[in-house]
Amino acid sequence: MLSIPICPEGMTAKESSILEEIINNEFKGEFVKASFHHHTKYSNEWLNRNATVEFVLREAFKNDIGLLVVTDKSNDQFFDELKNLSGDYVIEEDDNRVIRVTDKGSGKSLYIPRAMEFHHKKGHMLLIGYNKKISNLEGLDLFNLADEVHNQGGIVIPAHPYATFSGGVGEYNLLQMLTRIDAVEVYNSQLTGPLNRFNEKAKKFAKEKNLSRICSNDAQLPVDSIGKTYMMFPKELINTNNAQDYINSIKRILYLTKNLSFYNKIAHETPERMTDLIKWEALLMYGKALEKLKIATNK
Numbered sequence: 001m002l003s004i005p006i007c008p009e010g011m012t013a014k015e016s017s018i019l020e021e022i023i024n025n026e027f028k029g030e031f032v033k034a035s036f037h038h039h040t041k042y043s044n045e046w047l048n049r050n051a052t053v054e055f056v057l058r059e060a061f062k063n064d065i066g067l068l069v070v071t072d073k074s075n076d077q078f079f080d081e082l083k084n085l086s087g088d089y090v091i092e093e094d095d096n097r098v099i100r101v102t103d104k105g106s107g108k109s110l111y112i113p114r115a116m117e118f119h120h121k122k123g124h125m126l127l128i129g130y131n132k133k134i135s136n137l138e139g140l141d142l143f144n145l146a147d148e149v150h151n152q153g154g155i156v157i158p159a160h161p162y163a164t165f166s167g168g169v170g171e172y173n174l175l176q177m178l179t180r181i182d183a184v185e186v187y188n189s190q191l192t193g194p195l196n197r198f199n200e201k202a203k204k205f206a207k208e209k210n211l212s213r214i215c216s217n218d219a220q221l222p223v224d225s226i227g228k229t230y231m232m233f234p235k236e237l238i239n240t241n242n243a244q245d246y247i248n249s250i251k252r253i254l255y256l257t258k259n260l261s262f263y264n265k266i267a268h269e270t271p272e273r274m275t276d277l278i279k280w281e282a283l284l285m286y287g288k289a290l291e292k293l294k295i296a297t298n299k
């Protein structure tokens, strides 16, 4: 018997035994490192301009990532470019939804789902694992947006929901969307120091409402790196039969592990992390100033 009631609804014997082993610190199976929420050159910020697809793959393999979620600002061009990549990697795409990338050199593989951070006027949403262009993306309200992603078999997660100053949807919208989100981003590694209180609020909300959770990087590549904040998913619970099964199994793992606070291994709040934050904010300001200058001189 499990000592803590975790996810009593419909757990399989396999799931139950794996979770029990994890809780009792007896899990001998393999974990996959899942790194969420990264910005590349397709986020169109000056500071991201050198975060090419090749750079991102190199970093991800270097950091042993098994699931990489790239979420550029309101677009998924990263996925489309990746689909056609050749060279050092074997690219296997399924259902326009998930790509398995294998590094020819090391033979290692990682999975990348189609995803984006949509900047809805009401707040930023991480949309993961859908498979079609969402039509009228800009015109949808939050409900319809979530429904559309779900109809396409994807996952909907509000990003940094309490950090409304940087595009979080805020508590009102969170409450409205309770049944339409698959998880809450309860740890965003950009929210360090005093800003960490926005993570704490999201964590509390997810706990109270019994929602699944993710922790993420919100990495501004290439200034930040991949996998500073990551989650560990038991490999046995990840279904790689096909793209939709893969996405469903990720959603399922988030659900199964939602109450295991110690389970999300988070590497954050290191001095190095703070330096990065200062570094990229400075670069962001520098880039904005450059853009302004360009606009001014073009006039």
Ligand SMILES: [Zn+2]
Pocket (backbone or CB within 6 Å): 117, 124, 159, 160, 166, 167
């Ligand atoms: Zn955001």
